[in-house]
Amino acid sequence: MSTATAVDPGTCDALRRVLAPLGTLVRAERLTGGTFATTYRAHLGDGTRVVVKTAPTDATRLMTYEHDLVRTEARVYALAAGHPGVRTPALLATDLTRTVLPGDVVVAAHLPGVPWTEAGLAPDDARTARLRRELGAVMAHLHAVDGPAFGYLGAVEAVGGPADPPGTRLHGTTWPEAFGRVVGAILADAQAWDVPVPADAVRAALAAHHDALAAVTRPVLVHGDLWPGNVFVDPATGALTGVIDAERALWADPLLELVGADPWTLGPPSADVLAGYAGVAPLDTTSDAARTRMLLYRLHTALVLRVEGAPRGYAPDAAAWCRRTAERTWTWAFDELAAIG
Missing domain, CATH: 3.90.1200.10 (Aminoglycoside phosphotransferase (APH), C-terminal lobe)
Structure with missing residues (x-):
C-alpha cells in the first residue's frame, strides 16, 4: 500500500520551479510504495492535484532495460492522448534537462480513485x-x-x-x-x-x-x-x-x-x-x-x-x-x- 511522507524544503523548491508553468505549489508529499522511480503528489493553488515522477539518479543500480524509463512514460502518455480508450493520465509537463531535479521529470494529471x-x-x-x-x-x-x-x-x-x-x-x-x-x-x-x-x-x-x-x-x-x-x-x-x-x-x-x-x-x-x-x-x-x-x-x-x-x-x-x-x-x-x- 502506498503512503505519503513529508518533502524536504530543497525538493519542494525544485518542485515549485518544475510546476511553475502549471500553477503555484502549495504543498507536496512523497508517495512511497514503488520500487523504481520517486513520485510526489503536488497540490496547486487552484486546488488541482498533479503527480510528479522523477527517475532514479544512480545508474549503477539499474538493470540494462531501466535506463531512461521515465522518458518512456512521457512518450506513452503523449501517444495515448490521441487514443482515449487507453485511459492513461494526461501528460502536463516534462523536464528532461536534469538540472532542476537530478533525474528526468514527468508531470501527469492525478487520477481519481x-x-x-x-x-x-x-x-x-x-x-x-x-x-x-x-x-x-x-x-x-x-x-x-x-x-x-x-x-x-x-x-x-x-x-x-x-x-x-x-x-x-x-x-x-x-x-x-x-x-x-x-x-x-x-x-x-x-x-x-x-x-x-x-x-x-x-x-x-x-x-x-x-x-x-x-x-x-x-x-x-x-x-x-x-x-x-x-x-x-x-x-x-x-x-x-x-x-x-x-x-x-x-x-x-x-x-x-x-x-x-x-x-x-x-x-x-x-x-x-x-x-x-x-x-x-x-x-x-x-x-x-x-x-x-x-x-x-x-x-x-x-x-x-x-x-x-x-x-x-x-x-x-x-x-x-x-x-x-x-x-x-x-x-x-x-x-x-x-x-x-
Missing part, C-alpha cells in the same frame, strides 16, 4: 469482474497503437542516432530479434550481479520456439506492467478510472500484456480480461504458438523478478519471496513448454 490493490474488492465480487473486463478493453485500445519496430520505445527511437547509451540496442526489426535482446540483457544483468538463473535453458527455449515468436509481425504499444497496483479504480462501482506507470512500455506482441498484468498466476489469462479485450478486438490466446509465447513471456517476467532485487538491494524477506516465486514460475513454464512440444 485508488489503486486496485487498495480498493478492497474480493476476487468473486461482481465489481472485480467488471474491472477485469474494462482492463481487457484498455489493453485492446493500447494495442491499436502501431510502432515502427520491435523493442523498448527509447531503444527504437535511438536507432540511427549519434548516441548509444545503455539499453539502446533493446530493439529489432523482428520480434524474435528484439525479444532475444531483451532477455539477453536480463541474463547479462544476472551475470553482472552474480544472480543464479537458468541462462542456458532460457536461451535454448528461445531458440527452440523461434517460429512461434516470428509469428508476431506487427509491433504494437504494450504497457507491460498492468498489475493491479498500476490500475486505478472507483471502489464503489469497480469502474476503471485509469492506468499509470507506463515506463516499461515497449513495441511488442500483445500477448506480453496479459502476462505483465498477472505475472505470477500459473495458468491461462483471466476469462473476464479476455472478454473485455474481445469486445474491442480479436486476440488469439489458445493456439500452440500463442500458448508457447505466453510461456516464454513468463520466463521473462520470472527472470526480471529474480534479478532486480540485487541492484535494488531488497530486504532478505522480499528477496527470498522473489527467488521462490521466480523459481516456481520458470520451473512451471519449462514443464509446460515441454508438454506443448
